[in-house]
Amino acid sequence: xxxxxxxxxxxxxxxxxxxxxxxxxxxxxxxxxxxxxxxxxxxxxxxxxxxxxxxxxxxxxxxxxxxxxxxxxxxxxxxxxxxxxxxxxxxxxxxxxxxxxxxxxxxxxxxxxxxxxxxxxxxxxxxxxxxxxxxxxxxxxxxxxxxxxxxxxxxxxxxxxxxxxxxxxxxxxxxxxxxxxxxxxxxxxxxxxxxxxxxxxxxxxxxxxxxxxxxxxxxxxxxxxxxxxxxxxxxxxxxxxxxxxxxxxxxxxxxxxxxxxxxxxxxxxxxxxxxxxxxxxxxxxxxxxxxxxxxxxxxxxxxxxxxxxxxxxxxxxxxxxxxxxxxxxxxxxxxxxxxxxxxxxxxxxxxxxxxxxxxxxxxxxxxxxxxxxxxxxxxxxxxx
Amino acid sequence: xxxxxxxxxxxxxxxxxxxxxxxxxxxxxxxxxxxxxxxxxxxxxxxxxxxxxxxxxxxxxxxxxxxxxxxxxxxxxxxxxxxxxxxxxxxxxxxxxxxxxxxxxxxxxxxxxxxxxxxxxxxxxxxxxxxxxxxxxxxxxxxxxxxxxxxxxxxxxxxxxxxxxxxxxxxxxxxxxxxxxxxxxxxxxxxxxxxxxxxxxxxxxxxxxxxxxxxxxxxxxxxxxxxxxxxxxxxxxxxxxxxxxxxxxxxxxxxxxxxxxxxxxxxxxxxxxxxxxxxxxxxxxxxxxxxxxxxxxxxxxxxxxxxxxxxxxxxxxxxxxxxxxxxxxxxxxxxxxx
Ligand SMILES: N[C@@H](CCC(=O)N[C@@H](CS)C(=O)NCC(=O)O)C(=O)O
Numbered sequence: 001x002x003x004x005x006x007x008x009x010x011x012x013x014x015x016x017x018x019x020x021x022x023x024x025x026x027x028x029x030x031x032x033x034x035x036x037x038x039x040x041x042x043x044x045x046x047x048x049x050x051x052x053x054x055x056x057x058x059x060x061x062x063x064x065x066x067x068x069x070x071x072x073x074x075x076x077x078x079x080x081x082x083x084x085x086x087x088x089x090x091x092x093x094x095x096x097x098x099x100x101x102x103x104x105x106x107x108x109x110x111x112x113x114x115x116x117x118x119x120x121x122x123x124x125x126x127x128x129x130x131x132x133x134x135x136x137x138x139x140x141x142x143x144x145x146x147x148x149x150x151x152x153x154x155x156x157x158x159x160x161x162x163x164x165x166x167x168x169x170x171x172x173x174x175x176x177x178x179x180x181x182x183x184x185x186x187x188x189x190x191x192x193x194x195x196x197x198x199x200x201x202x203x204x205x206x207x208x209x210x211x212x213x214x215x216x217x218x219x220x221x222x223x224x225x226x227x228x229x230x231x232x233x234x235x236x237x238x239x240x241x242x243x244x245x246x247x248x249x250x251x252x253x254x255x256x257x258x259x260x261x262x263x264x265x266x267x268x269x270x271x272x273x274x275x276x277x278x279x280x281x282x283x284x285x286x287x288x289x290x291x292x293x294x295x296x297x298x299x300x301x302x303x304x305x306x307x308x309x310x311x312x313x314x315x316x317x318x319x320x321x322x323x324x325x326x327x328x329x330x331x332x333x334x335x336x337x338x339x340x341x342x343x344x345x346x347x348x349x350x351x352x353x354x355x356x357x358x359x360x361x362x363x364x365x366x367x368x369x370x371x372x373x374x375x376x377x378x379x380x381x382x383x384x
Numbered sequence: 385x386x387x388x389x390x391x392x393x394x395x396x397x398x399x400x401x402x403x404x405x406x407x408x409x410x411x412x413x414x415x416x417x418x419x420x421x422x423x424x425x426x427x428x429x430x431x432x433x434x435x436x437x438x439x440x441x442x443x444x445x446x447x448x449x450x451x452x453x454x455x456x457x458x459x460x461x462x463x464x465x466x467x468x469x470x471x472x473x474x475x476x477x478x479x480x481x482x483x484x485x486x487x488x489x490x491x492x493x494x495x496x497x498x499x500x501x502x503x504x505x506x507x508x509x510x511x512x513x514x515x516x517x518x519x520x521x522x523x524x525x526x527x528x529x530x531x532x533x534x535x536x537x538x539x540x541x542x543x544x545x546x547x548x549x550x551x552x553x554x555x556x557x558x559x560x561x562x563x564x565x566x567x568x569x570x571x572x573x574x575x576x577x578x579x580x581x582x583x584x585x586x587x588x589x590x591x592x593x594x595x596x597x598x599x600x601x602x603x604x605x606x607x608x609x610x611x612x613x614x615x616x617x618x619x620x621x622x623x624x625x626x627x628x629x630x631x632x633x634x635x636x637x638x639x640x641x642x643x644x645x646x647x648x649x650x651x652x653x654x655x656x657x658x659x660x661x662x663x664x665x666x667x668x669x670x671x672x673x674x675x676x677x678x679x680x681x682x683x684x685x686x687x688x689x690x691x692x693x694x695x696x697x698x699x700x701x702x703x704x705x706x707x708x709x710x711x712x713x714x715x716x717x718x719x720x721x722x
Contacts, residue, residue, distance in 0.1 A: 038497070040406070040615050041475065041497035041613055041614045041615050042494070042497050042614045042615065043495070043496060043497035043614075044495040044496075055540050055543055056540055056543050056555070056557075057539075057542075057546075057553065057554075057555040058555070059554050059555055059556055059557075067543045067544075067547055132563075135567075136566065136570060139567065139570040139571065139572055159570070159571045159572055160529055160554075160572070239527040240517075240527045240528045240529065240574045241527050241528070241529060241554070241574075243527070250572065251556070328559045329558070329559055329560070329563060330558070330563065331534075331556045331557055331558045331559075331567070333557075337534065337557075341534050341535055341559065342468070342534045342535055342539065342557065344468075344472070345467070345468050345471060345534070345535030345536075346491070346535070346540070348471055348475070348491075348492070348495055348496030348497065350472050350475065350476075
C-alpha cells in the first residue's frame with residue numbers, strides 16, 4: 001500500500017481522481033440546487049419556449065420575421081444581425097487600421113501626426129460613449145422623412161435611414177450566380193498557375209487585375225445575354241415613412257461606424273508594431289534591388305510583418321464581436337438585445353437564454369480563432 | 385457583454401443553496417435594510433430630487449415596507465434597473481422587492497417565479513406624437529416609426545395593437561428610457577409609446593414639451609405594483625398589507641398629520657386595528673404592532689403619497705382618475721384590516 005503511495009505516477013493519478021470527483025460533485029450540486037430553486041419559485045424551465053410565438057416586432061431582419069414568428073426565429077434574426085455588423089466591422093476596421101498604421105510611419109510629418117492623434121484620441125474614449133456620439137450625431141444631423149435628401153429619386157437620406165433601390169432577381173438570374181461560381185473556380189486555378197510560373201521563370205502575371213476583371217465581366221456578360229433579368233424596387237414616401245427598397249437604419253450606421261473607428265485605432269498600433277519589427281536592412285535591400293516603395297511594402301515588409309500582426313489582430317476581431325453587443329444601447333437588434341434582452345425578459349428563462357447566448361458567442365469566437373490560426377500558420381516563414 | 389455577465393451571475397446566484405432567500409424577512413432584518421429595485425429616473429415614480437434623494441410613488445412603497453419592518457422609512461437601499469434587467473434582479477435575490485412601474489400580467493405571475501403584491505397605480509398604454517404631424521387618433525398611425533423601451537409589456541402591446549388594426553409600424557426598442565426619450569426628441573420616431581403616466585412624466589424631459597400631444601386612445605390595461613419572489617408568502621403579505629394600510633388610512637381619513645391624535649382617540653375600533661392599538665395584527669406579519677402606524681406617520685396615506693408625487697402641485701400633474709379610492713369613484717379598493 002505504502003509502496004503504491006510512494007510511486008509518484010500512482011500518486012498523481014489518485015490526486016487527479018480526487019480532483020475530478022470533487023469537480024463533478026460541485027457541478028452536480030450546482031445543477032441540483034438550480035433545479036430545486038427554479039422549481040420552488042415556480043420558474044418555467046426547458047427549451048420549449050423557442051417554439052412559441054414571440055409577439056414582438058424587430059426593426060431590421062435579414063430573414064423573414066413578423067410578430068407571429070417564434071422566439072427561435074427571433075434568436076436567428078438577432079444572431080444574423082450580430083454577424084452582419086461583426087463581419088462588416090472586421091473588414092472595415094482592418095482596412096482603416098492598416099491605412100492609419102502605415103500612416104503612423106509615414107515620412108510626411110502631417111500624416112504621421114494625424115495618425116498619431118487619431119490613435120490617441122479614439123483609444124482613450126470608452127466605446128459606449130462613442131456609440132452614443134455617433135448615434136445622436138447621425139440622428140441630429142439628418143432631416144425628417146418629408147425633407148429627405150434626394151439623389152435622383154433613387155436614394156433618399158433622412159433620420160430613419162438611407163433608402164436605396166432593392167434589386168429583385170427574375171427568371172434566369174440564377175445563371176449569373178452559376179457564372180460567378182465558375183469564374184471563381186477559374187480564378188483560383190489561374191492564381192495557382194501564375195504563382196507556379198513565377199517561381200519557375202520569374203515572369204510576373206498581373207493576376208489580381210485580371211481576376212477582378214474576370215469576376216466582374218463574366219457574370220455581367222451572362223446577364224446581358226439574357227437581357228438583364230433584374231428589376232428594381234424603388235423606395236417611395238408613403239405616409240410617415242419611406243416604403244420599399246433597401247434601408248440601412250441609423251442604429252446600424254452608428255454601431256458600425258463606432259466599432260470600425262474604435263477597433264481601427266488598436267489595429268493601427270498592431271500594424272505599426274508589426275512593420276517596425278521588420279529589420280530596416282530588408283527595406284534597404286529591397287530598394288537596392290530596384291523595387292518601388294509600394295512593392296517593398298507589399299512584397300517584402302507586410303508578409304514578414306504579418307507574422308507579428310496576426311495573433312494580436314485575432315484578439316481585436318474577437319473584441320469587436322463581443323463589443324457589438326453594446327448595440328443594445330442604441331436599439332440595434334443584435335443577439336444580446338433581442339435574445340438576452342427582450343426574449344429573456346418575456347419568458348423569464350434566464351438560465352436557458354444566457355446559456356444559449358454564451359454558447360453562441362463562444363462558438364463564433366472559436367471559429368474566428370480557428371480561421372486566424374490557420375492563416376497565421378500559412379503566413380509562417382516558409383524555408384526553401 | 386457586461387449585461388450578459390450580470391445575467392450570468394444572476395443565473396449562478398440562483399444555484400446558491402436553497403433556503404438562502406426563501407425567508408426574505410429574516411434576511412432583510414439581518415442586513416438591516418430593504419434592497420429595493422426601482423426605476424432609473426421617471427418623475428413621479430422614482431427620480432432624484434434637487435438634493436439627490438430618490439422620490440416617487442414607487443420609492444414610497446419601498447419606504448413604507450421599511451417603515452413596517454424597521455419602524456424607519458429610511459432603511460432602504462435602491463437598485464436602479466432598466467425594464468430588461470428587473471426580473472432577473474428579483475429572481476436572483478439581488479433585490480428584495482421590485483417596485484418599478486411593473487405591470488401585473490399572467491405570464492409574469494405564473495411563469496417568471498414572481499408574485500404581485502397589490503397595485504399602486506392603475507395605468508394604461510398611450511401614444512405621444514409631435515403636434516405638427518397633425519395626427520388626431522392612434523388609428524392614423526399606420527406606417528409610423530415607434531420608439532419604446534425593450535423588455536416591457538409596451539413592446540408587446542404595440543405589436544398587438546398595430547397587428548389587430550391591420551397597420552404597419554417599425555419598432556425601435558432601446559434598453560434605457562433616457563435613450564428612448566433622446567431618440568424620439570431627435571426625430572428618430574413619429575411616435576413615443578409607454579404607460580400614460582410615463583408619457584406625462586417623460587414629456588417634461590423633452591426639449592419643447594408643448595410641441596407634443598398625447599393621443600386619446602388607451603390601448604391596454606397596465607396595473608402597476610410591487611413584486612416579490614414567488615414562494616415567500618410571509619414577505620408577500622408584508623408588502624401587500626403595507627400598501628393596503630396606506631389605502632385604508634386614506635379611507636378612514638388618517639394621515640401623517642393627524643395620526644398621533646387619531647391613535648390617542650380610541651373611539652373607532654377599525655381605526656384602532658389599523659393603528660395597532662388593539663389586537664396583534666403586526667405580530668401576525670412577523671412585525672411589531674405599530675407597523676402600520678409607522679407607515680402612515682413616516683410615509684403618509686395613499687392620497688398623500690399620490691398628491692406629493694403626481695398631484696396638481698407637481699410638474700407631472702396627473703389627474704387621479706381611476707386611482708381615486710372606490711369611495712370617491714375610483715377603483716382603488718383595499719381589503720380591510722381585521
Ligand atoms: N409597465 C410596463 C412598462 C414599464 C416601463 O419600463 N416604464 C417606463 C416608462 S412608464 C419606464 O421608464 N419606467 C421607469 C424608469 O426606467 O425609470 C411593464 O411593466 O412592462
